[in-house]
Structures are given as C-alpha cells and as structure tokens.
C-alpha cells in the first residue's frame with residue numbers, strides 16, 4: 001500500500017509524473033449511475049474539491065501551500081476548498097508540519113475513519129462481502145457459501161440479507177461498490193455473458209441492488225474494479241496509463257488511459273477474455289467466438305489441463321482455485337517427484353505464454369505504461385511472469401515492449417472484494433459533495449431522507 005499514512009516528519013512534496021488532473025473524474029455518467037440523477041454541482045468547484053482529495057489520498061499529509069502549488073490554485077482558493085472538506089469530515093488537520101522554515105504550516109490529511117464502504121465481489125462461484133474505510137482498510141469480510149448455477153437466487157437473497165444487516169449496524173457506510181463478471185452492460189444492469197454459469201445472466205444487478213437501497217450502489221465489471229483498486233492501493237508512482245489483466249475464474253481487462261477508465265459504447269470494451277488467439281483451430285467459446293483467450297488461461301481452463309495431465313493428486317475433486325494453487329506450489333518445489341515437478345513447470349510456462357499473448361494484444365491495443373497481472377493467475381509467480389514477458393519481448397515492437405512494465409499484483413488475491421469497494425471509493429473522491437448529503441457534517445452517519453434530496457453547492 002502506498003504512503004498515505006500519517007508520518008511524524010512529512011517531507012516536502014516533489015511532483016513526479018503522476019498528475020492529479022489524470023484522476024478526476026474517473027468514470028462517465030452512465031444512464032444507470034445513481035449520481036447522474038442528482039442536482040448538478042458547480043463543475044469547477046466540485047472538480048477542485050475532488051482534485052484536492054485525490055492529492056491528499058495519493059501524497060498523504062500536505063500543507064495548504066503544497067496543495068495550492070501542486071494543483072495550480074491560489075492559497076485563498078485552497079483555504080476555502082479545504083474548509084469545506086474539513087467541515088464535511090473527510091479532511092482533518094494534523095498539526096504543525098516540521099521542516100517548514102518560513103511561516104507556520106499546518107498539515108492536512110484524509111480522515112478515512114468515518115466514511116465506510118461495502119464491497120461485494122460476484123465471481124461466478126464465489127461471493128464475498130467486505131466493509132472498508134476510505135483508505136481501503138478492511139473492517140470485516142464475509143465469505144458467502146459457494147455458489148453453483150442452481151443456487152444463484154439463494155446467493156442473491158443471502159447477499160441482500162448481509163448488506164441490510166451491515167447497513168443497519170454501521171451508519172457510516174455511505175456507498176456500495178459491486179464487481180461483477182464482464183461484459184457488464186451499463187445501460188441494462190445485466191452481465192452479457194458469464195461463461196460456465198449462465199444463470200448469472202438473468203440477474204439485473206442494478207434493479208436487484210440499486211433500487212430502494214438507502215446508499216448509492218455502483219456496479220462495475222470485475223477487471224475495471226481491479227484496475228481502480230490498483231490505482232488506489234497498488235503503490236504506483238504513475239497510474240495515468242495502466243492495464244489490469246485479471247486471470248481468475250474468468251479472464252478480463254481493465255484499462256485506465258489518461259486517468260479515465262476505458263468503456264466503449266455499452267461498457268463492454270476491453271473484453272480481453274473473448275479476443276481470439278486462434279481464430280481457425282481454436283477451442284469453441286461460449287461467447288460464439290473461437291479460440292478465446294479465456295479458453296486457455298482462465299482458472300477453469302488451467303484446472304482442465306491439470307486434470308488431463310494428472311499431476312496434482314485428487315485435482316478433479318478440487319475447486320479451480322485449489323487446483324491452480326496446488327499446481328503453482330508443485331512448480332515451485334525444489335525437491336520431490338522430479339517428473340511431476342517438471343510437468344508442472346512446463347504447464348505453468350505454457351499458461352505464461354498464453355498470458356503473454358494477452359499482453360501482446362494489450363500493448364498493441366492500448367500501449368499502457370504498466371500491465372499488472374492479477375487474481376489467481378498471478379499466484380503463478382515469476383515462472384509465469386517470465387514466460388509472458390518473453391512472448392512480449394519476442395512479438396511486440398521493441399520500443400513499445402521495452403517501455404511496458406509487466407508485474408504481478410502486489411495486492412492479496414482476495415483483493416477482488418477490495419476492488420469492488422474501490423469502485424465506490426473512487427466515486428467518493430470524484431464527487432465528494434454528493435456524499436456530503438448522505439453523511440452530513442456533524443452527523444453520526446447516514447440521513448436516509450437526504451440521499452435523494454437536492455445537494456446544495458455553497459462554495
């Protein structure tokens with residue numbers, strides 16, 4: 001996690017390539033966006049409040065003068081903006097900053113404690129619900145019972161129950177973020193395809209969870225939620241141009257370009273899992289295409305190969321995650337059954353090469369500064385990463401290949417639920433005034449009647 005915590009001796013800020021202007025706002029207003037229906041804010045003042053919050057979020061304790069310099073605003077403007085953010089309870093003063101030689105300088109920081117967010121991760125067979133504060137600190141985590149295609153309705157009912165009980169017990173919860181398998185169609189509320197578990201397609205997430213909820217619910221395709229989590233919590237210096245390659249039960253991609261998420265017309269762009277890597281002789285995919293990447297390096301596809309090779313004892317009775325973890329552990333063994341270890345290493349390298357083909361597509365389609373491999377596949381470690389990197393070096397124009405960093409996610413695998421929360425936290429940082437109405441200054445928590453109410457813009 002990046003340095004945004006309190007420090008006893010804050011250092012003067014030097015501005016790297018990272019630009020706050022790349023960060024706000026992150027998302028377009030889709031028709032199903034709960035914020036869209038609210039009264040318009042004064043665009044300029046809301047944007048400056050958002051930029052101030054993003055600055056504090058990214059750099060930690062800063063003085064008003066430092067923020068003014070970084071954002072190119074006058075000290076008077078920053079005084080006004082920060083007064084409002086302090087009043088809203090989202091920013092707090094930390095006392096005198098050491099090292100200020102001239103005039104007295106008071107530090108400011110994000111007060112992450114009194115705004116809480118629910119993250120719900122729907123990953124085919126796995127539903128997780130977590131509560132996080134504004135800085136992504138996990139306050140609770142609930143693992144729901146494993147889901148199959150016949151128990152999805154029961155899982156939805158259980159999710160409602162858990163959310164309601166969390167909302168009832170914690171009045172500081174101001175929003176819910178949900179990560180759902182892609183492609184997720186923003187205008188309709190449905191996931192257009194959930195391979196291997198088709199009943200998920202019958203769930204209208206927006207209607208099911210967004211309507212009648214006392215706090216706004218933000219729903220995002222899982223890999224896009226993942227790239228938001230990497231930007232918020234991944235400790236990156238430069239997150240203006242970033243790709244998150246999700247290698248989980250499905251294969252997906254989230255791309256941030258010049259600070260904004262890439263969506264396409266219906267919100268279904270960057271569906272890397274359904275880009276073909278063998279359009280003639282490839283495996284048939286449920287989406288209708290042939291040779292989709294997801295057929296080769298999703299956890300299910302890897303599990304199939306493990307079963308076929310018989311290299312993990314009892315693998316057919318395991319879940320996809322368990323089988324993949326067993327494979328990766330076997331491949332890393334220094335001693336034991338040499339033949340099996342060799343087979344395991346060779347399979348992990350094969351998977352890495354498929355991941356590499358995906359990275360080649362990402363480089364050529366989006367040219368990001370960095371590609372982060374995440375979820376179950378990232379547990380394949382350096383063996384998988386090296387194989388992917390090798391393919392990129394071999395197949396991408398050298399200038400582009402050399403300028404693209406490919407790394408494994410440093411967030412834990414269960415960070416997917418944090419990604420769901422990141423969807424809501426990002427909206428909070430983008431549009432702070434909206435949440436001021438949900439959690440008014442001086443209150444202990446939500447005022448349900450004000451959620452749909454008009455929001456004053458008095459700055």
Ligand SMILES: [Zn+2]
Nearest residue numbers: 274285287292
């Ligand atoms: Zn497909």
